[in-house]
Amino acid sequence: MPADVERALAQAREAVVEMVRRGRLEEAIGLVLDSLREALAPLVKSVVELRESVAGLRDRMEELTTDIGELREGLAELRDRIGELTANVNELRESVASLERSLREEVELRRRLRGRVDELVGWKTELGVALGLAKWFSKKAPEYEVMEWFRTGADVLIEGRGVLAAVEITRVPHVEDVDQLKNGVGAIKDAWGREPDVLVIWSDSGVVPEEVAEYATKRGVRIVRGHRELKRLLDGVAEVGKARS
Numbered sequence: 001m002p003a004d005v006e007r008a009l010a011q012a013r014e015a016v017v018e019m020v021r022r023g024r025l026e027e028a029i030g031l032v033l034d035s036l037r038e039a040l041a042p043l044v045k046s047v048v049e050l051r052e053s054v055a056g057l058r059d060r061m062e063e064l065t066t067d068i069g070e071l072r073e074g075l076a077e078l079r080d081r082i083g084e085l086t087a088n089v090n091e092l093r094e095s096v097a098s099l100e101r102s103l104r105e106e107v108e109l110r111r112r113l114r115g116r117v118d119e120l121v122g123w124k125t126e127l128g129v130a131l132g133l134a135k136w137f138s139k140k141a142p143e144y145e146v147m148e149w150f151r152t153g154a155d156v157l158i159e160g161r162g163v164l165a166a167v168e169i170t171r172v173p174h175v176e177d178v179d180q181l182k183n184g185v186g187a188i189k190d191a192w193g194r195e196p197d198v199l200v201i202w203s204d205s206g207v208v209p210e211e212v213a214e215y216a217t218k219r220g221v222r223i224v225r226g227h228r229e230l231k232r233l234l235d236g237v238a239e240v241g242k243a244r245s
Contacts, residue, residue, distance in 0.1 A: 125204055126155045126169040133158075133167075133202075136227045144234060153184015154199075157192070158230075161238035166196040167230075171204045173212045178221050198237050200224055 133156060134146040144160030154166035166188055168181050181199045189195045199221045206225045216223055224230045 125171055126150070129169045129202060129204055130156050133227070133230075137231075140227070141231050141234075144231070149188075151184075151191075152187040153181060154188065154196075156202075157188070157196075158234065160234070162241050163198065163234055163238045164192065164194060164196050165198045165200055165234060165237070167200045167202055169202045169204065172207050173201045173203050173209065173216070173223055175212055175215050177201050178212070178216045178219055181221055182219055197241065198222060198233065200230065200233065202230070 130146070130148050130150075134148075137144045137146050137158070141160075144158050144163075147157045147159065149155060149157045149166075153168075155169040156167040158165040158167060166181060166184065168177050170177050178201065181201065185195050185199070201216065201221060201223045203223055203225050208223050208225070213223060222233055224233060
């Protein structure tokens with residue numbers, strides 16, 4: 001109990017005792033009631049304030065409960081949105097994967113088409129050179145016959161003056177062309193009854209990579225760049241054969 005309240009009650013008690021001693025009972029009772037009322041007034045006020053505070057807290061709790069409910073609804077909506085976004089991401093991944101597959105297929109198709117185009121260009125070059133060789137030798141060196149082969153081992157066979165030559169036609173010689181000529185000797189022998197006396201690579205562009213030239217020399221393959229050079233080679237092989245015979 002507060003000190004001022006205790007003092008007020010002590011003074012009231014003394015006054016009441018004095019009034020009772022004098023026989024003034026009604027006044028004593030009134031004084032007691034007034035003293036109690038004054039002593040309890042702060043407590044009553046505190047109780048009222050406490051009730052108001054509790055009511056305010058109750059209202060605040062209701063607000064918080066409402067806010068929590070709204071927050072839960074928001075979280076539920078957020079979960080739904082996250083689910084939708086996850087589904088969209090999965091669809092996007094599938095689309096990207098599908099696009100990647102399409103791109104790979106397109107790249108593979110282009111690679112095949114490029115290879116086919118290169119093959120057709122190579123075939124055109126080989127056929128054009130073969131026809132040109134046949135025309136040139138028929139006019140300039142009819143002692144040699146140019147025959148289209150286009151099989152294993154060579155594109156053209158040239159025969160004349162006791163010489164059989166296997167000619168591989170290419171725009172720019174490669175090591176593979178050298179190997180192809182060497183590996184095709186058996187097939188030409190089976191079809192022609194003899195092995196070629198000379199294996200030749202025709203460089204239609206006139207370009208001969210150094211490493212290919214070195215490899216061809218090691219394997220006994222000759223590389224030429226024109227009609228006259230090819231004729232000189234054939235004449236040389238024919239003269240060597242004539243001298244041996």
